[in-house]
Amino acid sequence: MRLVLSAAFFLAAIPAATAQQSENARLQACIQKIDTAPREAYDDGLAWIGMGARPAARQCTALALIALGQEAEGASRLEQLANDKDAGSLEQRATYLAQAGNAWMLAKMPDAAILTLTNAMKLRPTDGELHKDRARAYVMLGKWQEAGKDLDAAIEYSAGDAEALRLRAYSLYKMDRLEDAWDDVEKAIKQSPGDTQTALLRGDIREAMRKKGLVDPAGKAEKNEPASSESPKVVGN
Secondary structure (H helix, E strand, C coil): CCCCCCHHHHHHHCCHHHHHHHHHHHHHHHHHHHHHCHHHHHHHHHHHHCCCCCHHHHHHHHHHHHHCCCHHHHHHHHHHHHHCCCCCCHHHHHHHHHHHHHHHHHCCCHHHHHHHHHHHHHHCCCCHHHHHHHHHHHHHCCCHHHHHHHHHHHHHHCCCCHHHHHHHHHHHHHCCCHHHHHHHHHHHHHHCCCCHHHHHHHHHHHHHHHHCCCCCCCCCCCCCCCCCCCCCCCCCC
16 A cells, blocks of 8 residues: 655754754755745745744735835735744744834834834833834934833843944934934944944034034034035934
8 A cells, every 4th residue: 555645744853953954954945036026936825824824924924015015015015924933032032023013114013013013022022123213213203212211121122232322313304403413323324434424414503503503513524524405314224
C-alpha cells in the first residue's frame, strides 16, 4: 500500500528552530525585494499565504501594499496581524504596530497613527523610536506640546538622536520658544553636521530671533549658511 504524506507531515518533521530561521530568511528576502520590485514581492507574499498564511507571509504582503501606494490598506492589515492569535511575541506585535503607525502617516492619517503607535508603546514603553514616530504624527496635526513631550522621551531613551533633536527644535520654534529651539538645533547640528533640514531649520530659528530683537546666538553670520525658509519635510527623514 502506497503511503501519501502531506506537506504538514514534512513541516512537522522540521525542527522548530530551523523552520523559524527559514521563515525569517524568506521574510528578509521579501523585504529586500520590496525595495526594487514591490509587485513581485506582493505576488510572492500571496503565494506564501497560500501555503499556510503564516504571520510573516501576511506581514510581507502588507509591507508590499504600502510600497505600492496602498498605505491605508497595508496599515490596516498590519494592525489586524498584531491582534491575531498567532501574531507571536509581544515584541513582534509591537513591530507590526510600529510599521502600521508609520504607514498611517504615509496615508496622511495622523490620528490613526497616534492611536496605533500608542498601542505599540504599551508593549515597548521605553522605545525611543516609537516616541519619535508618534511625535511626527503630532507634528502633522500641529500639536506642538504633545510632540515635544514625546520628543523629550525619545531623547531620553535614545541619547544622541539628531533627528529627535531637530524635531523638538522645530516644535519649540513653532511654540515661539526660540532660545530653547536654538539650543536643540545646535545639538542636532553637532550630531549630524551635514543634515540640510537641520541647517535650514537653524536659519529659520535665527531669523525669527532677529525679528524679535533677540541677541544673535551665533554672533555673526556664518558663510554658506542656507537661506532662511520654512523648514521642509520636518516630518520625514
